[in-house]
Amino acid sequence: LVLLGILWGAMGWWGRRAEAQASRLQAEAFKTYQSALETGKEQRLLAPEAKTSYEQAIAGFQRVRDEYPRTTHAAFALYYLGNARAALEQYDQAIAAYTTWLNDYQTEELLPLVIQRLAYAYWAKGLPQDALAQFDRILKMPDAPNREQAYFDTGRLFEQQGPQDHAPET
Numbered sequence: 001l002v003l004l005g006i007l008w009g010a011m012g013w014w015g016r017r018a019e020a021q022a023s024r025l026q027a028e029a030f031k032t033y034q035s036a037l038e039t040g041k042e043q044r045l046l047a048p049e050a051k052t053s054y055e056q057a058i059a060g061f062q063r064v065r066d067e068y069p070r071t072t073h074a075a076f077a078l079y080y081l082g083n084a085r086a087a088l089e090q091y092d093q094a095i096a097a098y099t100t101w102l103n104d105y106q107t108e109e110l111l112p113l114v115i116q117r118l119a120y121a122y123w124a125k126g127l128p129q130d131a132l133a134q135f136d137r138i139l140k141m142p143d144a145p146n147r148e149q150a151y152f153d154t155g156r157l158f159e160q161q162g163p164q165d166h167a168p169e170t
Contacts (some may be wrong), residue, residue: 036087
Protein backbone atom coordinates (compact mmCIF):
# COMPACT_ATOMS: atom_id res chain seq x y z
CA LEU A 1 0.00 0.00 0.00
CA VAL A 2 2.88 2.35 0.81
CA LEU A 3 4.54 1.49 -2.48
CA LEU A 4 1.30 2.23 -4.30
CA GLY A 5 1.05 5.58 -2.52
CA ILE A 6 4.63 6.46 -3.46
CA LEU A 7 3.99 5.49 -7.07
CA TRP A 8 0.80 7.57 -7.20
CA GLY A 9 2.61 10.55 -5.68
CA ALA A 10 5.50 10.23 -8.14
CA MET A 11 3.10 10.10 -11.08
CA GLY A 12 1.32 13.22 -9.82
CA TRP A 13 4.61 15.03 -9.39
CA TRP A 14 5.75 13.97 -12.87
CA GLY A 15 2.49 15.20 -14.42
CA ARG A 16 2.71 18.60 -12.69
CA ARG A 17 6.36 18.91 -13.75
CA ALA A 18 5.47 18.15 -17.37
CA GLU A 19 2.63 20.71 -17.29
CA ALA A 20 5.00 23.35 -15.88
CA GLN A 21 7.67 22.66 -18.49
CA ALA A 22 5.11 22.63 -21.31
CA SER A 23 3.69 25.89 -20.00
CA ARG A 24 7.12 27.52 -20.09
CA LEU A 25 7.83 26.32 -23.64
CA GLN A 26 4.33 27.31 -24.78
CA ALA A 27 4.77 30.81 -23.34
CA GLU A 28 8.12 31.27 -25.11
CA ALA A 29 6.72 30.08 -28.44
CA PHE A 30 3.62 32.24 -28.07
CA LYS A 31 5.72 35.31 -27.32
CA THR A 32 7.65 34.70 -30.55
CA TYR A 33 4.37 34.15 -32.41
CA GLN A 34 2.99 37.44 -31.11
CA SER A 35 6.16 39.21 -32.17
CA ALA A 36 5.66 37.87 -35.70
CA LEU A 37 2.07 39.11 -35.68
CA GLU A 38 3.17 42.57 -34.58
CA THR A 39 5.98 42.72 -37.15
CA GLY A 40 3.70 41.80 -40.03
CA LYS A 41 0.69 43.86 -38.95
CA GLU A 42 1.48 46.97 -40.99
CA GLN A 43 2.82 45.26 -44.12
CA ARG A 44 1.21 43.61 -47.09
CA LEU A 45 4.09 41.20 -47.62
CA LEU A 46 5.55 39.11 -44.87
CA ALA A 47 8.68 40.78 -43.56
CA PRO A 48 11.80 38.61 -43.20
CA GLU A 49 11.77 39.26 -39.44
CA ALA A 50 8.18 38.07 -39.21
CA LYS A 51 8.98 34.97 -41.24
CA THR A 52 11.90 34.17 -38.93
CA SER A 53 9.71 34.71 -35.86
CA TYR A 54 6.99 32.43 -37.25
CA GLU A 55 9.58 29.73 -37.98
CA GLN A 56 10.94 30.02 -34.44
CA ALA A 57 7.42 29.88 -33.03
CA ILE A 58 6.69 26.79 -35.14
CA ALA A 59 9.76 25.09 -33.68
CA GLY A 60 8.63 25.99 -30.16
CA PHE A 61 5.05 24.84 -30.65
CA GLN A 62 6.27 21.62 -32.27
CA ARG A 63 8.57 21.03 -29.30
CA VAL A 64 5.65 21.38 -26.86
CA ARG A 65 3.61 18.98 -28.98
CA ASP A 66 6.44 16.44 -29.29
CA GLU A 67 7.81 16.54 -25.75
CA TYR A 68 4.57 17.04 -23.80
CA PRO A 69 1.75 15.57 -25.91
CA ARG A 70 -0.40 14.66 -22.91
CA THR A 71 -0.46 18.15 -21.42
CA THR A 72 -3.18 20.73 -21.83
CA HIS A 73 -0.62 22.97 -23.53
CA ALA A 74 -0.18 20.54 -26.43
CA ALA A 75 -3.67 21.35 -27.75
CA PHE A 76 -2.95 25.08 -27.78
CA ALA A 77 0.49 24.49 -29.29
CA LEU A 78 -1.02 22.50 -32.14
CA TYR A 79 -3.63 25.21 -32.78
CA TYR A 80 -0.99 27.96 -32.92
CA LEU A 81 1.25 25.71 -34.99
CA GLY A 82 -1.51 25.66 -37.60
CA ASN A 83 -1.92 29.43 -37.38
CA ALA A 84 1.79 30.04 -37.87
CA ARG A 85 1.91 27.63 -40.83
CA ALA A 86 -1.05 29.44 -42.40
CA ALA A 87 0.66 32.81 -41.89
CA LEU A 88 3.65 31.44 -43.79
CA GLU A 89 1.26 30.25 -46.53
CA GLN A 90 2.12 26.62 -45.76
CA TYR A 91 -1.51 25.64 -46.16
CA ASP A 92 -1.04 21.87 -46.42
CA GLN A 93 0.82 21.87 -43.09
CA ALA A 94 -1.76 24.20 -41.52
CA ILE A 95 -4.59 21.95 -42.68
CA ALA A 96 -2.73 18.93 -41.29
CA ALA A 97 -2.25 20.67 -37.92
CA TYR A 98 -5.91 21.68 -37.64
CA THR A 99 -7.09 18.23 -38.76
CA THR A 100 -4.83 16.57 -36.20
CA TRP A 101 -6.21 18.91 -33.54
CA LEU A 102 -9.76 17.93 -34.49
CA ASN A 103 -8.84 14.25 -34.28
CA ASP A 104 -6.89 14.47 -31.01
CA TYR A 105 -8.73 17.12 -29.00
CA GLN A 106 -12.32 18.09 -28.55
CA THR A 107 -11.96 21.13 -26.32
CA GLU A 108 -15.38 22.71 -26.74
CA GLU A 109 -14.11 26.25 -26.29
CA LEU A 110 -11.62 25.96 -29.15
CA LEU A 111 -13.53 23.61 -31.46
CA PRO A 112 -15.42 26.26 -33.50
CA LEU A 113 -12.30 28.41 -33.75
CA VAL A 114 -10.16 25.53 -35.02
CA ILE A 115 -12.81 24.64 -37.59
CA GLN A 116 -12.92 28.28 -38.71
CA ARG A 117 -9.14 28.39 -39.12
CA LEU A 118 -9.29 25.11 -41.06
CA ALA A 119 -11.89 26.69 -43.36
CA TYR A 120 -9.65 29.71 -43.92
CA ALA A 121 -6.71 27.45 -44.76
CA TYR A 122 -8.82 25.57 -47.32
CA TRP A 123 -10.04 28.87 -48.74
CA ALA A 124 -6.53 30.29 -49.03
CA LYS A 125 -5.36 27.07 -50.68
CA GLY A 126 -8.06 27.48 -53.34
CA LEU A 127 -10.43 24.79 -52.10
CA PRO A 128 -13.70 26.71 -51.61
CA GLN A 129 -15.92 23.63 -51.33
CA ASP A 130 -13.83 22.28 -48.47
CA ALA A 131 -13.94 25.71 -46.83
CA LEU A 132 -17.72 25.83 -47.20
CA ALA A 133 -18.02 22.39 -45.61
CA GLN A 134 -16.07 23.63 -42.58
CA PHE A 135 -18.11 26.83 -42.27
CA ASP A 136 -21.22 24.65 -42.46
CA ARG A 137 -19.96 22.66 -39.46
CA ILE A 138 -19.82 25.89 -37.48
CA LEU A 139 -23.29 26.92 -38.68
CA LYS A 140 -24.65 23.67 -37.24
CA MET A 141 -23.29 24.58 -33.78
CA PRO A 142 -25.99 26.73 -32.20
CA ASP A 143 -23.70 27.98 -29.40
CA ALA A 144 -20.60 28.65 -31.52
CA PRO A 145 -19.32 32.14 -30.71
CA ASN A 146 -18.10 32.57 -34.30
CA ARG A 147 -21.33 31.43 -35.95
CA GLU A 148 -22.17 34.87 -37.34
CA GLN A 149 -18.67 35.14 -38.82
CA ALA A 150 -19.19 31.74 -40.47
CA TYR A 151 -22.41 33.05 -42.06
CA PHE A 152 -20.57 36.12 -43.30
CA ASP A 153 -17.63 34.13 -44.68
CA THR A 154 -19.96 31.63 -46.34
CA GLY A 155 -21.65 34.52 -48.14
CA ARG A 156 -18.28 35.95 -49.16
CA LEU A 157 -17.24 32.58 -50.55
CA PHE A 158 -20.45 32.20 -52.54
CA GLU A 159 -20.06 35.74 -53.82
CA GLN A 160 -16.49 35.00 -54.85
CA GLN A 161 -17.61 31.88 -56.70
CA GLY A 162 -20.33 33.66 -58.64
CA PRO A 163 -23.82 32.33 -57.89
CA GLN A 164 -25.24 34.09 -54.86
CA ASP A 165 -28.53 32.22 -54.57
CA HIS A 166 -26.88 29.46 -52.47
CA ALA A 167 -25.93 31.60 -49.50
CA PRO A 168 -27.60 30.44 -46.27
CA GLU A 169 -30.30 32.57 -44.75
CA THR A 170 -29.71 34.03 -41.31
